[in-house]
Amino acid sequence: MSEEVTLPLDEVRRISIDVLKAGGLSDDHAHAIAEVVYAGQRDECHSHGLYRLLGCVRSVREGKVNPNAVPDVVDHAPAVVRVDAHFGFSPLAFERGKPMLVEKARRMGLAAMAINNCYHFSALWPEVEAISAEGLVALAMTPSHSWVAPAGGNKPVFGTNPIAFAWPRPDGPPFVFDFATSAIARGEIELHRRAGKPIPTGWAIDSEGNPTNDPTAALAGAMLTFGGHKGSALSAMIELMAGPLIGDMTSAESMAFDEEVGAAPCHGELILAFDPKVFLGADAAQHVSRAEKMFESIIGQGARLPSQRRYEARERSKVNGVRIPNALYDDLQALLPR
Numbered sequence: 001m002s003e004e005v006t007l008p009l010d011e012v013r014r015i016s017i018d019v020l021k022a023g024g025l026s027d028d029h030a031h032a033i034a035e036v037v038y039a040g041q042r043d044e045c046h047s048h049g050l051y052r053l054l055g056c057v058r059s060v061r062e063g064k065v066n067p068n069a070v071p072d073v074v075d076h077a078p079a080v081v082r083v084d085a086h087f088g089f090s091p092l093a094f095e096r097g098k099p100m101l102v103e104k105a106r107r108m109g110l111a112a113m114a115i116n117n118c119y120h121f122s123a124l125w126p127e128v129e130a131i132s133a134e135g136l137v138a139l140a141m142t143p144s145h146s147w148v149a150p151a152g153g154n155k156p157v158f159g160t161n162p163i164a165f166a167w168p169r170p171d172g173p174p175f176v177f178d179f180a181t182s183a184i185a186r187g188e189i190e191l192h193r194r195a196g197k198p199i200p201t202g203w204a205i206d207s208e209g210n211p212t213n214d215p216t217a218a219l220a221g222a223m224l225t226f227g228g229h230k231g232s233a234l235s236a237m238i239e240l241m242a243g244p245l246i247g248d249m250t251s252a253e254s255m256a257f258d259e260e261v262g263a264a265p266c267h268g269e270l271i272l273a274f275d276p277k278v279f280l281g282a283d284a285a286q287h288v289s290r291a292e293k294m295f296e297s298i299i300g301q302g303a304r305l306p307s308q309r310r311y312e313a314r315e316r317s318k319v320n321g322v323r324i325p326n327a328l329y330d331d332l333q334a335l336l337p338r
Ligand SMILES: NC(=O)C1=CN([C@@H]2O[C@H](COP(=O)(O)OP(=O)(O)OC[C@H]3O[C@@H](n4cnc5c(N)ncnc54)[C@H](OP(=O)(O)O)[C@@H]3O)[C@@H](O)[C@H]2O)C=CC1
Pocket: 045, 047, 048, 120, 121, 122, 123, 124, 125, 142, 143, 144, 160, 161, 162, 163, 164, 176, 177, 178, 179, 180, 181, 182, 183, 184, 185, 186, 188, 304, 305, 306, 307, 308, 309, 310, 311
């Protein structure tokens, strides 16, 4: 028997919407969340694709998330948009706030959007990619729950704290990177546990502080930052910029707020958008072509750009559909109405 099931892409979207609606989410939330889950699965980001629906539904069932929250978009300052997600999931808050962020960035050159009080489970690249589709440069960051030890320590302080960047390119999809500041996303360790596979050395330590290859011990212990003290400092920056700076929770505070329920982390997100036309005026084309030279010199020596694998996966999925483990398929089916 095959251990995986193949799903056409439209089925990925349909299952997502059906699972979310059956889980009690409003139509608007179900559609906004389904789009980011769909994008994750399509681009073969397994840790943030269909698997995330399980956590979404659990978070609603536990009574933490407001499944009908209507985000408020506030014109806070000439270059600052604030969105209060009212304890709903973040994708709808982003969708509602984005038009004002783009408009402000075009007027001011640089604008920021602070999303507050949101439950956050999603990859960040769909957001920065959407902003770059408007011709803007974008940077996004968010904390999570305190699962990650600082470099030199062995007790969790930081979240897995992703940071994502997008740079629009004239003749193709944008240059995008998006990664956790931990050695790997926690979702990837969870997927190893579900598949019964060991994790590589360097991802985590157990609760005694020893290196471990056991995903269960890793999840109970502490994850490690990427790049030692460098990932640790970046992670601290994200805690500060998308936490106290915007009046929201750090990963440790988000963890305490969860009260051991195991819901998605609840905190803020900071998104910055820059308009190259305002910075560069008539010189924009010349500077953009210098950026292209840099990309060419990376690709020209056989290295790849971040996002290249994802764009290739995107094309593959359009033709072949996506493959998910049978166990995940069964778990999703169990969340649908009988
Ligand atoms: N909401 C949340 O709280 C959290 C969300 N996440 C999400 O988890 C996802 C996965 O994160 P993570 O586990 O750190 O992912 P990875 O460690 O796999 O890093 C992903 C990034 O690095 C790029 N990359 C990987 N290998 C190479 C290479 N050889 N050359 C050039 N670029 C490369 C990827 O491009 P490509 O995609 O093309 O491979 C991608 O941009 C992210 O989308 C992140 O947003 C993570 C933590 C918390």
